[in-house]
Amino acid sequence: MKKLFAIGMLIVIYSAGYGQVKKAAAKPVVIHPGKKIYDEYCLSCHQEDGMGVPGMNPPLSKTEWVLGDKTRLIKVLLNGMKTPLEINGEVFHNPMPQHDFLTDQQLADVLTYIRSNFGNKAAAITAAEVKTIRAVK
Amino acid sequence: MKSTFLHPYKWIVIIFLILNFLPAKAQKTIKPDADNGGIKTPKGFGAIQVVPSVGRLRHIAVDGNGNIFVKLNYLKDGKGIYVLRDTDEDGKADDIQGFGNYIGTGMAIGNGYLYASSDSSVYRYPLTPKGVDTSKIETIVASVPYSSNHPAKSITLDNEGKLYMNIGAPSNACQENDRTKGSPGMNPCPLLEHYGGIWQFDANKQGQKQADGERFATGLRNCVALEWDSYSKNLYVVQHGRDQLDMLFPKLYTHEQNAELPAEEFFMLKKGSDCGWPYCYYDQFQKKKIESPEYGGDSKKTDKCQGKNLPIMAFPGHWAPNDLLFYHGSQFPEKYKNGAFIAFHGSWNRAPMMQAGYFVAFVPFKDGKPSGDWEVFAEGFAGGPEVKSPNDAKHRPMGLAEGPDGSLYITDSVVGTIWRIVYKGAN
Numbered sequence: 292m293k294k295l296f297a298i299g300m301l302i303v304i305y306s307a308g309y310g311q312v313k314k315a316a317a318k319p320v321v322i323h324p325g326k327k328i329y330d331e332y333c334l335s336c337h338q339e340d341g342m343g344v345p346g347m348n349p350p351l352s353k354t355e356w357v358l359g360d361k362t363r364l365i366k367v368l369l370n371g372m373k374t375p376l377e378i379n380g381e382v383f384h385n386p387m388p389q390h391d392f393l394t395d396q397q398l399a400d401v402l403t404y405i406r407s408n409f410g411n412k413a414a415a416i417t418a419a420e421v422k423t424i425r426a427v428k
Numbered sequence: 429m430k431s432t433f434l435h436p437y438k439w440i441v442i443i444f445l446i447l448n449f450l451p452a453k454a455q456k457t458i459k460p461d462a463d464n465g466g467i468k469t470p471k472g473f474g475a476i477q478v479v480p481s482v483g484r485l486r487h488i489a490v491d492g493n494g495n496i497f498v499k500l501n502y503l504k505d506g507k508g509i510y511v512l513r514d515t516d517e518d519g520k521a522d523d524i525q526g527f528g529n530y531i532g533t534g535m536a537i538g539n540g541y542l543y544a545s546s547d548s549s550v551y552r553y554p555l556t557p558k559g560v561d562t563s564k565i566e567t568i569v570a571s572v573p574y575s576s577n578h579p580a581k582s583i584t585l586d587n588e589g590k591l592y593m594n595i596g597a598p599s600n601a602c603q604e605n606d607r608t609k610g611s612p613g614m615n616p617c618p619l620l621e622h623y624g625g626i627w628q629f630d631a632n633k634q635g636q637k638q639a640d641g642e643r644f645a646t647g648l649r650n651c652v653a654l655e656w657d658s659y660s661k662n663l664y665v666v667q668h669g670r671d672q673l674d675m676l677f678p679k680l681y682t683h684e685q686n687a688e689l690p691a692e693e694f695f696m697l698k699k700g701s702d703c704g705w706p707y708c709y710y711d712q713f714q715k716k717k718i719e720s721p722e723y724g725g726d727s728k729k730t731d732k733c734q735g736k737n738l739p740i741m742a743f744p745g746h747w748a749p750n751d752l753l754f755y756h757g758s759q760f761p762e763k764y765k766n767g768a769f770i771a772f773h774g775s776w777n778r779a780p781m782m783q784a785g786y787f788v789a790f791v792p793f794k795d796g797k798p799s800g801d802w803e804v805f806a807e808g809f810a811g812g813p814e815v816k817s818p819n820d821a822k823h824r825p826m827g828l829a830e831g832p833d834g835s836l837y838i839t840d841s842v843v844g845t846i847w848r849i850v851y852k853g854a855n
């Protein structure tokens with residue numbers, strides 16, 4: 292496992308270096324604050340590419356659930372969601388656990404992150420918006 | 429003394445019958461595809477795609493005439509079961525018919541019937557030379573509890589008129605709130621009353637409810653792979669172990685540990701077996717049943733796991749064993765006789781590490797127990813050297829069946845390819 296990790300690190304280092312050679316003026320990498328929350332709580336089900344798992348966990352990429360109504364999306368994280376859930380004809384069976392233990396700011400960050408990644412382009416969500424929904428949930 | 433020698437006209441009938449059946453007996457040699465069906469098989473074996481795509485497949489059964497039956501978990505043209513026939517015996521299906529308007533997983537053949545399960549019932553149809561008689565459908569088991577989470581009611585038949593059914597637990601680890609960080613395990617786990625085990629039913633009695641069946645084994649999270657071995661006369665299952673030790677308990681488990689733990693456990697079941705879910709899981713490195721962290725475990729404690737059924741073999745975590753088959757044919761070399769094939773659908777909960785599984789394994793058996801380590805039998809289904817996300821897999825092995833000539837059949841859940849594996853000889 293250590294060996295695998297070392298190889299993985301070498302690939303990461305090599306790819307990073309390679310990218311910089313190609314792009315002469317590489318931009319400094321800014322990690323979105325929502326990415327840390329995503330990696331910790333969301334990635335295991337929705338996967339690194341946000342595409343989910345067929346039949347199990349739904350994709351976050353280009354779905355109305357993520358791009359659409361902010362209130363509905365915030366409520367999915369605060370309350371969780373029962374399944375089955377159907378998106379574009381695919382049925383997903385794993386339930387969405389509630390994440391009300393995250394702070395308003397953490398929820399806003401992770402929601403803004405998923406709405407602006409995986410091919411998504413939707414408006415940011417603020418901590419104030421999460422707070423309002425949490426108060427009436 | 430009465431002569432046992434046959435009357436001349438009987439001889440004529442016998443000769444006619446022999447001539448009639450000779451061409452069928454002297455089967456054409458099935459030639460593997462030039463690209464081996466796109467998968468990799470051991471030396472001496474070859475693969476042929478029986479059909480490239482027939483829907484989102486689950487389990488498969490093949491009858492004595494070589495007719496192939498597959499169950500779908502999405503209807504295709506309104507049908508949930510397809511029967512495929514290879515009338516010119518070139519290995520490729522040339523007659524494909526659908527029936528049954530329900531989705532599901534289970535397919536089994538026995539007592540002259542095809543048994544098929546939805547996610548809450550078991551039906552059967554009498555076999556005919558070209559398939560089944562759908563007008564004579566019978567409901568054997570009606571309305572066992574449906575749950576969206578772990579819905580597959582996989583089935584198998586024994587030699588004595590019993591049907592066994594997996595009723596998976598609708599939960600990861602029986603927390604008050606499923607898969608939710610900080611939510612405690614319910615103690616005792618109330619789900620074990622109606623889920624989380626194997627139920628035994630009469631294979632020939634119509635309209636049975638769950639209460640008419642007998643609880644055969646408990647403490648099993650979800651066993652899509654279950655099979656009665658007609659040789660050793662035992663019931664075996666391979667369990668889908670629990671997920672997300674790292675996400676739920678980051679102080680106890682790293683991502684690297686979660687990628688391997690807990691083991692996917694291969695069990696031989698006896699009546700009354702308790703395999704430990706949700707209170708315990710198997711750690712293949714410590715070689716012990718360990719207390720689940722939802723129930724006070726610290727990744728080492730074992731006290732509450734005394735007496736729980738131990739696996740006969742433990743595979744790395746999350747590989748998703750989705751079918752089990754004991755090979756009784758004579759086509760494959762001797763080492764495969766009475767051994768077990770396992771279809772690993774492939775992982776998702778190894779993320780952020782690379783995924784694993786996505787192949788068919790073989791386990792040699794002697795006297796009903798593994799006689800050596802497992803090995804990869806067929807691989808390359810996913811279509812690349814590594815799988816980062818399950819969505820990248822072009823195919824995922826799902827179901828297994830043995831044909832009357834000893835060929836091994838494998839189904840795919842992504843696009844519905846069916847492969848037939850044949851043995852060509854050592855050279």
